[in-house]
Every structure is written in C-alpha cells, then in structure tokens.
Amino acid sequence: MLALILVLYRFIRSIVKSLGDPEFRAIALLFVALLASGTIFYSSVEGWSLFNSLYFSVMTLSTVGYGDYSPKTVLGKAFTMVYVLLGISILLGFVNAIAKQSMQDPRMLSRHRRRGESHATDSQSEVDSPDNPE
Numbered sequence: 062m063l064a065l066i067l068v069l070y071r072f073i074r075s076i077v078k079s080l081g082d083p084e085f086r087a088i089a090l091l092f093v094a095l096l097a098s099g100t101i102f103y104s105s106v107e108g109w110s111l112f113n114s115l116y117f118s119v120m121t122l123s124t125v126g127y128g129d130y131s132p133k134t135v136l137g138k139a140f141t142m143v144y145v146l147l148g149i150s151i152l153l154g155f156v157n158a159i160a161k162q163s164m165q166d167p168r169m170l171s172r173h174r175r176r177g178e179s180h181a182t183d184s185q186s187e188v189d190s191p192d193n194p195e
Contacts, residue, residue, distance in 0.1 A: 071163065079162040088154045095122070095148050102144075107137050122148040 079085040099118035103109050109117065109130065117130045121141065132138045 072159070075159050075163040079159055082158065082162065085158040085162065088151065088158050091151050092155050095144075095151055099144055099148070102140055103132070103137065106134060106140070107132055118144075121145060122152055124149070 096118050100111060100114040103114035103117055104111050113130060120126055121144065132141050
C-alpha cells in the first residue's frame with residue numbers, strides 16, 4: 062500500500078511540475094478536450110447520462126473496454142473508431158510528456174546513476190577524456 066501511495070505521489074508531482082512546459086499544457090488540454098467531446102457526443106447521440114458517457118470515454122481511451130457500454134448507432138460506432146485512434150495517440154503523448162518531466166527530476170537522475178543505468182554514458186565520457194591514455 063505504501064508503494065502505491067509513493068507512486069501516486071510521484072505521478073501527481075510530475076504532472077504538477079509538467080504544467081510549466083507549454084508542450085505538456087497543450088497535450089493536457091487536448092486530452093481534456095478529447096474526454097469532453099467524447100462525453101458530450103455519447104450523451105447526445107447514444108442517449109447515455111453524462112457520467113456514463115465519461116465512463117465509456119475513459120474506458121475506451123485506456124483500452125480497457127469492459128463491454129458494459131457500447132455504441133448502438135452507426136454514427137456512434139464511426140465516431141468511436143476515430144475517437145480511439147486519435148485518443149490513444151494523444152494519451153501516449155500525454156504519458157510521454159509526464160515521463161519526460163519525471164526523468165528530468167534531479168532526484169530521479171541521481172537514483173538512476175546510483176543503480177548504474179547511466180553506465181554507458183559514463184563509460185563513453187571516460188573514453189573521450191583527454192586524460193585517458195590509449
């Protein structure tokens with residue numbers, strides 16, 4: 062349970078830090094607009110409540126798709142096909158921006174270096190060093 066809390070804390074901290082990046086803000090705005098458009102579309106076309114429409118939008122974009130809701134109209138099915146392809150791309154960009162910000166955190170970088178994950182970079186700098194007699 063403690064591990065889950067730490068992961069959630071780091072995730073939220075990365076999102077808050079990422080808000081300073083214009084690229085991240087643009088992707089986050091696209092993601093929110095995508096969820097809102099899906100919610101409004103499914104509510105109006107499929108006749109679902111706003112909450113159920115949001116639920117379906119989130120489940121669809123996260124590729125979980127429990128199957129408890131599915132579009133019945135041809136327009137709903139066509140929209141869903143485009144929605145999934147566009148939405149997953151935006152979602153991956155959103156996750157990538159969060160990961161990039163997380164990796165720029167100095168504490169994360171020092172943790173990776175202690176684990177030896179930057180060994181290849183350190184080895185290369187030793188080879189390029191003018192003090193290295195070859």
